[in-house]
Each structure stands twice: as structure tokens, then as C-alpha cells.
Amino acid sequence: MRNSLTLKKDYFAGALMVLIGVGAVLEARHYSIGTLFHMGPGFFPIILGVTMTGIGILIAGVAATAQAADDDQLHMPNPQWRAWGCILAGPILFIILGTYGGLIPATFACVFVSALGDKDITLKSALVLGVAVTVFGVALFSYLLQVSMPMWRWGPL
Amino acid sequence: MIYSALTDLWYGFGVALEPHNIVFCFLGVLIGNIVGVLPGMGVLATISILLPLTFGMKPVGAILMLAGVFYGAQYGGAICSILLNLPCHPPHAVTCLDGYPMTKQGRGGVALGMTVFASFVGASWGITEMTFLAPVLVQVALKFGPAEVCSLMLLGLLAGSTLARGSPIKGVAMTVFGLLLGIVGADIETGTPRFAFGMTELDDGVEIVALALALFGIAEFMNTTCGRRGPTSSSGSCRCCAAPRSAASAR
Numbered sequence: 001m002r003n004s005l006t007l008k009k010d011y012f013a014g015a016l017m018v019l020i021g022v023g024a025v026l027e028a029r030h031y032s033i034g035t036l037f038h039m040g041p042g043f044f045p046i047i048l049g050v051t052m053t054g055i056g057i058l059i060a061g062v063a064a065t066a067q068a069a070d071d072d073q074l075h076m077p078n079p080q081w082r083a084w085g086c087i088l089a090g091p092i093l094f095i096i097l098g099t100y101g102g103l104i105p106a107t108f109a110c111v112f113v114s115a116l117g118d119k120d121i122t123l124k125s126a127l128v129l130g131v132a133v134t135v136f137g138v139a140l141f142s143y144l145l146q147v148s149m150p151m152w153r154w155g156p157l
Numbered sequence: 158m159i160y161s162a163l164t165d166l167w168y169g170f171g172v173a174l175e176p177h178n179i180v181f182c183f184l185g186v187l188i189g190n191i192v193g194v195l196p197g198m199g200v201l202a203t204i205s206i207l208l209p210l211t212f213g214m215k216p217v218g219a220i221l222m223l224a225g226v227f228y229g230a231q232y233g234g235a236i237c238s239i240l241l242n243l244p245c246h247p248p249h250a251v252t253c254l255d256g257y258p259m260t261k262q263g264r265g266g267v268a269l270g271m272t273v274f275a276s277f278v279g280a281s282w283g284i285t286e287m288t289f290l291a292p293v294l295v296q297v298a299l300k301f302g303p304a305e306v307c308s309l310m311l312l313g314l315l316a317g318s319t320l321a322r323g324s325p326i327k328g329v330a331m332t333v334f335g336l337l338l339g340i341v342g343a344d345i346e347t348g349t350p351r352f353a354f355g356m357t358e359l360d361d362g363v364e365i366v367a368l369a370l371a372l373f374g375i376a377e378f379m380n381t382t383c384g385r386r387g388p389t390s391s392s393g394s395c396r397c398c399a400a401p402r403s404a405a406s407a408r
Contacts, residue, residue, distance in 0.1 A: 017330050024337055024352075031349055041344035041351055048337050055330045062326060083382040 014060025021052030185225025193233025
């Protein structure tokens, strides 16, 4: 039998739920709660936040009493940090370049960097993929749908 | 009461089965099907987009066509849920649970056929019940107050959360999280923006299509980066490489 102090996955799941619940309550404090007869905009969010916190504690509590299963461990069998970094960086780059650079550099950077996360991909195929998606995106969003986002730009809005 | 219902039904069938009306209805089902397959095109969106088609038509034909669009779009959503594991709008999420595994076994056609049959039986039964029981139901409906509506919602939410695989508590947790996400946006009663964090885009709430597509992306991301890729994982978890591609082509 394993030591009961091992960090089980569900402890983190519970903690995350508590975090979300407490966050919801903290944010909902600013809205008026009202009374039971005249509920304000903050009434339901606070109820949900409190429920969420309770469920989070419950999840962690159940995990504490249950036997540790094999897949309960936090250990990932084969973590791929490169994929984590690249895929998370993709959308962030899109946001930054989309604000300061326009549609073309943002799309290309997002697709190119995300594609680099695949450890089997070559630089050339990532480039081809990035160019293809950019051309497709520009044709669809700029020309066909006329989305009001400049293709090229320099500097903030 | 039943007699009048039967006479009305007879008259209704007489009108609906006139050749030109049935052609309009067929067209409606066809178009509804084609549009309903696209992810994010729910029944309401489809009908509102296709509404202008009926402007020049006679009322009966127009209503029959819109009815056809309604059922066609309803069924069209199921096609995409079964074949791509991509629920086009919320009610089809359940279809994915059984339909997509059948596609993986190569029996997608059977699943589609079953859906047609089930939709037909369900819709016919519902309409028949509505026709004959409506006068009785009216009396019950008037007694259906806020407390009853609230308990019904609670039942639905709890039943929905137990549909999830794995532990029921986590299902309930995710349901509550979903409700919290649903709160984002302007309050219906007072118009106060809630959880918008000063972003005017969030006043409208979180877009369900964007959220659903993002969830597919996250599932795929987790599968890839946690190294769970392989023959052991592909049976249980939903790996849907088709999702981003089909979504991109639908836009």
C-alpha cells in the first residue's frame, strides 16, 4: 500500500475546483446580492461559487479516503515539454502579433510555432503548413468574409 | 374532443399532402440537412438564415418548408455528431457518446439509420401526444410554477452530469463550472455585466461554439503532450483529429 501522503491527481483537481469557486465568490462580491425575493445579479454566482468550493473539498476528501489507483499519480509517463511550450506559445503569439502586427504575421507565427511542437515535423514542412494556413486564412477572412482586421500593421491600435 | 382533433388532422393531412406543398417540405428538409451539418449551425440559426427564402411564398407552403428545415437541421446536426464526434449544438452532445464509437467500428451508416428512425418515431409520438393530450395538458401546465420548473432543471442538470464517464462528483463539478461559465455576460434581470472583467466582448456571454471547439483542442493537446498517445488510449478517450479541420472548412 502506498503512503497516504502521496500527491494524488484528485488533490489538485479538488484544489482547482476550490480555486474556481472562491474566485467566483470573490468576483461576485461586487454585484448586489439582493434578497431571496428579489435576487440581485450576485445571488446565483455566489451560490454556485460556494457549491463549487464544497465540491472541490469533497473531491479531495474522497481521494484522501480512497485507495490509490495506478493512474492516480501525477507522474506523466512521457511528458513532452517541447509540445507544451510550443502549443501554448502559439495562441499567445497570435494575440500579441494580432494586436501589433496584423493578420498575416499572427497567423503564420501561431501555426508555425505550434507545428514545431510535433517532434516528428521538419522545419520545411512546418514552414509549408504555416504558409498554407496563412494563405487560406487571409483568403477566407480578409477577402471572403471581410473581417475588419488589417493584414499588415505596425504598432498598437 | 378527440373527434374534432381527428377531423382537424384529416384536413391538415389533406393540405400537407398536396403535391406542391410536399415539394416545398422536401426542399426544406434537404436544405435544413445541408446547413444543419455545419458545426455551430443549430436549428434556430438555420431557420433564421433560411427565413428570407420563404418571403415570396404562400403562407402554407412557407410554414411547411420551415417545418421541414426545422426537422432537417435537427437531424443534420446528428450526422456531424456521429461521424466526426463534433456536437453541432448542445442537444447533440449525447448523440456523440454512442454514435461516434459506432463510426469507429465502421458502423456509422447503421448509427445514422438508427438516428433517422429514432427521430421519426420520437417526433411522431410527440406530435400525436400533443394533438390528443393538449387539452388535458393545459390544465397541468397552468399549475406548473417556478418551484416545479426549478426542480425539473435540477433533475436535468444532475442527470446530465451523471452522463459523464468517471466519478459522478466530478461530473457535478463540471456541471457547476458550466453554469458559472453560463453566468458570464449581462444579467437577464438587471443588465449588470457579470464576470466580464471589463471586456465588452464578454457582455454577450461565452460563445458556445467557440467553447466547444476549444474543448476539443484541449483534449487533443492533453492527449498529445501527456504521452498517452497509443493503442491503449484511443479506445476510451475522444481523439478527434477531424474536429479542427472540419471546423476550419465550415467557417
